Amino acid sequence: MHGFGDVRFFDRFARAYDFVMPSARRAPLREGLALAERDVERVVDLGGGTGRAVRALDVDRPLVVDASRGMLRRAVAHGLDAAQADAATLPLRDGTVDAVIVVDALHHVPDRQAALAEAARALADGGVLVVRDFDPGTLLGRLLVSSERVMGMDSTFDGPDALARLVADAGLDAAVLDRGFGYTVAGVKRGSQ
Ligand SMILES: C[S@@+](CC[C@H](N)C(=O)[O-])C[C@H]1O[C@@H](n2cnc3c(N)ncnc32)[C@H](O)[C@@H]1O
Helix, strand or coil: CCCCHHHHHHHHHHHHHHHHCCCCCHHHHHHHHCCCCCCCCCEEEECCCCCHHHHCCCCCCCEEEECCHHHHHHHHHCCCEEEECCCCCCCCCCCCEEEEEEECCHHHCCCHHHHHHHHHHHEEEEEEEEEEEECCCCHHHHHHHHHHHHCCCCCCCCCHHHHHHHHHHCCCEEEEEECCCEEEEEEECCCCC
């Protein structure tokens, strides 16, 4: 696994994470999941850390996948199923998942294209990928980019349109759902008809 400076940061920060972070916003995630063209039962929270995002949703037995053992320990303490993996090599069989959410995490992943391709591979036809991230073109986004640089992180931020293109490149029907400092992009997997 490479580029794991950010993951080491989250390993160290894991115990404090849930105390300092506000709850994840449920509405944009729900809006994204509603685009699925199948029942949404098997949900993966990718780069899910302590499971903060998926805990904001009403999902039965989600799986949190993350590279940080420390963050996953917290997810397990919350009663969630967890698997340690790099987002670019998911331990999931093809077409076995109804939805993948990636919240505040994709900008930390060194190979974002590989991670999106893996999410698309794991989705069943009609399944949906929902990504929430931060727009580096906004004022707050610029501040965040600088702060993460100062903290020594290797993060790379895409704006909503650039991310929608990456999601489309992964073979999904992509759409920007909302814009702002935090924004949402979704991609639906449409099987070959
Ligand atoms: C800011 S936290 C977000 C966690 C969670 N999604 C949330 O909304 O609270 C970023 C997460 O991305 C994870 N991460 C960073 N690089 C990763 C990679 N290559 N593969 C999997 N997870 C990664 C970190 O370990 C961390 O848990």
